[in-house]
Amino acid sequence: xxxxxxxFILGHLNYWLFIILMMTGLYIVISKGNLVKKIVGLNxxxxxxxxxxxxxxxxxxxxAPIFPLDGVYDPSIAYSNPLPHVLILTAIVVGIATTSxxxxxxxxxxxxxxxxxxxxxxxxxxxxxxxxxxxxxxxGGSI
Amino acid sequence: xLIVTALTVVKTRSLFAIVALSGVFSLLSALLFITWDAVDxxxxxxxxxxxxxxxxxxxxxxxxxxxxxxxxxxxxxxLVSVVLAGAVMFxxxxxxxxxxxxxTPVQTHVGPDYLKRIPDDIHVPNAVTAIxxxxxxxxxxxxxxxxxxxxxxxxxxxxxxxxxxxxxxxNKNSSDTKDTT
Numbered sequence: 001x002x003x004x005x006x007x008f009i010l011g012h013l014n015y016w017l018f019i020i021l022m023m024t025g026l027y028i029v030i031s032k033g034n035l036v037k038k039i040v041g042l043n044x045x046x047x048x049x050x051x052x053x054x055x056x057x058x059x060x061x062x063x064a065p066i067f068p069l070d071g072v073y074d075p076s077i078a079y080s081n082p083l084p085h086v087l088i089l090t091a092i093v094v095g096i097a098t099t100s101x102x103x104x105x106x107x108x109x110x111x112x113x114x115x116x117x118x119x120x121x122x123x124x125x126x127x128x129x130x131x132x133x134x135x136x137x138x139x140g141g142s143i
Numbered sequence: 144x145l146i147v148t149a150l151t152v153v154k155t156r157s158l159f160a161i162v163a164l165s166g167v168f169s170l171l172s173a174l175l176f177i178t179w180d181a182v183d184x185x186x187x188x189x190x191x192x193x194x195x196x197x198x199x200x201x202x203x204x205x206x207x208x209x210x211x212x213x214x215x216x217x218x219x220x221x222l223v224s225v226v227l228a229g230a231v232m233f234x235x236x237x238x239x240x241x242x243x244x245x246x247t248p249v250q251t252h253v254g255p256d257y258l259k260r261i262p263d264d265i266h267v268p269n270a271v272t273a274i275x276x277x278x279x280x281x282x283x284x285x286x287x288x289x290x291x292x293x294x295x296x297x298x299x300x301x302x303x304x305x306x307x308x309x310x311x312x313x314n315k316n317s318s319d320t321k322d323t324t
Contacts, residue, residue, distance in 0.1 A: 060243030
């Protein structure tokens with residue numbers, strides 16, 4: 001019974017590692033106000049998903065999915081599953097595209113509001129909104 | 144080590160250190176990918192994650208500010224929701240197959256089929272390259288489209304930065320001269 005328990009824990013340790021990493025990333029994204037930090041959190045979150053995929057494709061005792069040069073597939077050699085690797089290669093490149101777009105947005109936001117802190121930006125937005133709406137409210141009251 | 148790096152990112156306030164740490168994180172994850180036999184993914188992650196994204200973030204820092212300000216928001220609600228989501232996922236993993244076992248659904252369907260076909264179909268020794276460029280060629284095409292769109296988006300957002308700055312300066316100068324006159 002005890003042996004089964006340790007085996008179970010060792011076999012599932014990788015999943016728990018991703019959960020911790022993923023939740024750390026999510027925590028950074030939702031609790032921190034700095035926009036650059038949010039992007040870094042998003043990257044951590046993303047990388048943890050990549051690790052999850054790659055670890056699913058791993059076969060114990062297997063090797064990288066590269067054939068010998070004579071190009072003969074030998075079923076007795078265990079290869080890792082190449083399909084998750086391909087999906088994650090695509091995902092990494094799409095991820096960098098998202099990151100760069102987010103960073104460009106941050107630069108624009110900084111130009112407009114002179115701040116990259118979420119709270120500061122919200123306060124500025126509120127004041128802008130109120131000053132824009134004040135004259136309208138006055139008119140509405142007179143009619 | 145990855146977890147320690149990620150937790151340090153939560154604590155650190157200097158954005159410069161955070162960007163450096165995110166590079167470290169990418170490099171460590173690349174090492175992990177190598178031990179899991181995903182060499183292609185490892186070098187893409189090392190080049191893109193540790194290289195390009197670090198450079199992009201440093202560029203952003205150069206154009207914006209360096210330090211994170213203290214936040215007055217309560218951290219309790221995010222913490223509780225994160226722990227809850229983690230607990231749900233933890234419950235989900237209890238049914239997952241064991242790490243590295245060859246009988247999982249992942250290993251018994253299309254994966255081995257690809258491995259069997261590739262030497263005859265494509266004659267490329269690297270199975271990842273073969274799938275990426277031919278069986279899943281449309282995915283790669285779509286990916287290129289996404290990167291292209293993102294590139295255009297970034298250019299549209301950033302272009303005119305200098306022009307706007309000069310305009311701002313001009314406005315400031317003109318208002319200054321008005322004030323003095």
